[in-house]
Amino acid sequence: MAESLKSLPIPASVAPLLHAVKNGLAVPLLVMVMLAMMVVPLAPLALDGLFTFNIALSICILLAVIYVMRPLDFSVFPSILLVVTLLRLALNVASTRVVLLNGHEGPGAAGNVIEAFGNFVIGGNYAVGIVVFIILTIINFVVVTKGAERISEVSARFTLDSMPGKQMAIDADLNAGLLSRDEAIARREEVREEADFYGSMDGASKFVRGDALAGVLILLINLVGGLGIGMLQHGLDVGTAMQNYTLLTIGDGLVAQLPSLLLATAVAMLVTRMSRAESMGNQVSAQVFAKPQTLIVTAVILVICGLIPGMPNLVFLTLGGAASGLAWWMHRRSQAAAEAPPEPIEADPAADDSDVSWEDVRPTDALSLEVGYRLIPLVDIRQGGELVRRIRGVRKKSTHELGFLVPAVHIRDNLELPPNGYRLCVNGVPVSEEVIHADRLMALNPGQVFGQVEGIKGKDPAFGMEAVWIEQGLRTEALSKGWTVVDPGTVVATHIGHVVHTHAHELLGHDDVQNLLENLAKSSPKLVEDLVPKLLPLTIVVRVLQNLLEEDISIRAFKQIAESLAEHARQSQDPDVLTAQVRVALGNQIVQEINGLEPELPVLTLAQPLEQLLQESMQQDATAIEPGLAERMHQSIAEWVERQQGQGQTPVLLVPQMIRASLARFLRYAAPGLHVLAYNEVPQGKQLKLVGAVGA
Numbered sequence: 001m002a003e004s005l006k007s008l009p010i011p012a013s014v015a016p017l018l019h020a021v022k023n024g025l026a027v028p029l030l031v032m033v034m035l036a037m038m039v040v041p042l043a044p045l046a047l048d049g050l051f052t053f054n055i056a057l058s059i060c061i062l063l064a065v066i067y068v069m070r071p072l073d074f075s076v077f078p079s080i081l082l083v084v085t086l087l088r089l090a091l092n093v094a095s096t097r098v099v100l101l102n103g104h105e106g107p108g109a110a111g112n113v114i115e116a117f118g119n120f121v122i123g124g125n126y127a128v129g130i131v132v133f134i135i136l137t138i139i140n141f142v143v144v145t146k147g148a149e150r151i152s153e154v155s156a157r158f159t160l161d162s163m164p165g166k167q168m169a170i171d172a173d174l175n176a177g178l179l180s181r182d183e184a185i186a187r188r189e190e191v192r193e194e195a196d197f198y199g200s201m202d203g204a205s206k207f208v209r210g211d212a213l214a215g216v217l218i219l220l221i222n223l224v225g226g227l228g229i230g231m232l233q234h235g236l237d238v239g240t241a242m243q244n245y246t247l248l249t250i251g252d253g254l255v256a257q258l259p260s261l262l263l264a265t266a267v268a269m270l271v272t273r274m275s276r277a278e279s280m281g282n283q284v285s286a287q288v289f290a291k292p293q294t295l296i297v298t299a300v301i302l303v304i305c306g307l308i309p310g311m312p313n314l315v316f317l318t319l320g321g322a323a324s325g326l327a328w329w330m331h332r333r334s335q336a337a338a339e340a341p342p343e344p345i346e347a348d349p350a351a352d353d354s355d356v357s358w359e360d361v362r363p364t365d366a367l368s369l370e371v372g373y374r375l376i377p378l379v380d381i382r383q384g385g386e387l388v389r390r391i392r393g394v395r396k397k398s399t400h401e402l403g404f405l406v407p408a409v410h411i412r413d414n415l416e417l418p419p420n421g422y423r424l425c426v427n428g429v430p431v432s433e434e435v436i437h438a439d440r441l442m443a444l445n446p447g448q449v450f451g452q453v454e455g456i457k458g459k460d461p462a463f464g465m466e467a468v469w470i471e472q473g474l475r476t477e478a479l480s481k482g483w484t485v486v487d488p489g490t491v492v493a494t495h496i497g498h499v500v501h502t503h504a505h506e507l508l509g510h511d512d513v514q515n516l517l518e519n520l521a522k523s524s525p526k527l528v529e530d531l532v533p534k535l536l537p538l539t540i541v542v543r544v545l546q547n548l549l550e551e552d553i554s555i556r557a558f559k560q561i562a563e564s565l566a567e568h569a570r571q572s573q574d575p576d577v578l579t580a581q582v583r584v585a586l587g588n589q590i591v592q593e594i595n596g597l598e599p600e601l602p603v604l605t606l607a608q609p610l611e612q613l614l615q616e617s618m619q620q621d622a623t624a625i626e627p628g629l630a631e632r633m634h635q636s637i638a639e640w641v642e643r644q645q646g647q648g649q650t651p652v653l654l655v656p657q658m659i660r661a662s663l664a665r666f667l668r669y670a671a672p673g674l675h676v677l678a679y680n681e682v683p684q685g686k687q688l689k690l691v692g693a694v695g696a
Helices: 002-006 015-022 026-039 044-067 077-105 112-121 126-175 181-232 238-271 280-287 292-307 313-339 373-379 387-402 472-480 488-502 510-523 525-535 538-550 558-568 575-585 587-595 608-620 627-646 657-667
Strands: 367-371 410-413 421-426 429-435 441-444 456-459 466-470 484-486 600-606 652-655 675-678 687-694
Touching (some): 026 077, 044 077, 044 112, 044 238, 077 238, 112 238, 126 181, 126 238, 181 238, 292 313, 367 488, 373 410, 373 488, 421 488, 429 488, 441 472, 466 472, 472 484, 484 488, 510 538, 525 538, 525 558, 538 558, 538 575, 575 587, 575 657, 575 675, 587 675, 600 608, 600 627, 627 657, 627 687, 652 657, 657 675
Parallel strands (some): 367 410, 600 652, 652 675
Antiparallel strands (some): 367 421, 441 466, 441 484
16 A cells, blocks of 8 residues: 555655655744745735645644653654744734724734634624633633743652652663663663653743743724724725724734644643653553543543433433443453453463472572562562662662672562551561551661651661651652651662672572682682682582671672682681681771771670680580570670660670681670671771770
8 A cells, every 4th residue: 555655646745844844944944934824914815825724734733742651752842832923923913014004994904714703703792702711711721831930840840859869770770781882772762761751841831831921912902993094095984994804913913822732731631741652642541531420420520411300301311321321331341351361271282281390399499588569669670660670779789788689579469468557578488577658758867867757667678777658749848957868769779789688698609619719710710719619519609608698798809719719628628717717807897897997896795704705615515604604794785786886886706716706696686786707807907995894
């Protein structure tokens, strides 16, 4: 069919126009025509053609807005709006010249289009014409144009405010490997085009408002000028001048106001559209008439109105019957779709007849997130959920910090959970279960706030900080009072990051360590060849790395760790002994993560009698500490840790190497945040500042 259309002959009169459009000359020619209309007098016949073209062009633009999939697909609309507005104003200038020059000749002096609007639309009554024109102007200027202008301003502001966040999201996806470089460039270009479009629409809405105001002023000028010219220059009496010039002026105003109203409606429809790839007709039919109940209630109301005496019964009953018939048809269609039998599935003769196979035995996920049904929008990208993207960002950040590839988070819904609840599992074992509010924001107390905010009190799932779940509209108030406000997706993503760091030693497996060794072999093949399996089996290396991660030490310096293992593997293959030697080799990294580049390291030590007692106990039994002594140590160290953290310092306990590992395990949950170091783990050049001694 396309080939047959191409073969059709093109009329000679249309060929120059198509050639101009093809070569991009249509807009320059239109601008030149508009300038000519403002200077060169036009014949009434030319005005008829241009007025008809203006109305047809406005209808075409309105239909294009209705059928466009997304607002950005019609990005040239602001420029078209400017050109069409200038065209209409140029026509007003040209028609004003003709009305004032030839208005004394009668209602047909300015062409058939103006005469038709003056006679047919307003019935030849200039009083009715003035009222109709005022009503159309009020609808256009006060209702449609004002609303479209406000929506354009808000859309432009929100679009510009959200640009940094969208750019950061694109950068995060690019860094996480979710987007290629070309896809990221295309996404950035789309964000820029969206900002440019809504910014242009904000300015273009001013054209429509100015056009409506200009129409009123031109009407008044034509009316007063026409009466003066008709009576003073052409000697017409007041009645004749009023009849001729008023009908011409009103007809001219209505001819210009109709396209203006159409374009104002197009602007309002475009800026109120959602950025979804679907035509407006499909959106209306899917959202307004999706439920037969809507039409049923409407039909009942119409029928009740039609039964009231004195009402236009026939009209109401007819519409009520039509609405009820449409509702019945929609109900039957949905019922038929629900009862339709599924398509038959042909049996595969080669398939195994056994009910259960090894494929039914599925391994547990290393890291999984289960959500209640009210939290599904947070993880559903189709519903605008950003949690999946943020989890990917957390995974990338944790991978960089920990030194191995953190496994992906598998997300699933769980109807057994509370509607607002979620559960985090590591290797299939639940490690945390919390409740959040997807429709609210979490306001965190950073330590000092200047007032309370209304909401649902709670705790931050990751760190247990005091928090309040507030309404979306209280965000500004909470920020002004010193609260830190985060959205639910950030709360869950932060909690996942905390769980990853806390359980990193459980997430690291043999395959991960094998991949680390293969990557190291690319730069240090001899080191890897000598280490595994000549000096150490892979299992011992895995256990050493797990010990380091369990004590919150990153393994990103894997080459240094491998060198230390190769150096001490001949003396011992005990994972705990090797871990202690690796910690000495990583002393600079460990202390650097504790207090950075500070020259002094505040430490707490053990009193000499207590240190000697613990050493003797550890020699007899590595886990034996007298219960009374253990309780007193817990209390004393916990108080000191709290005091150090209150002063903004990281608490460090310095002990001999032979009891360091046992004390670290003993104090891990009794004094969270405490770092237990051995004397030989402190690098040379770092000054120690003794702040106390336990058991003194």
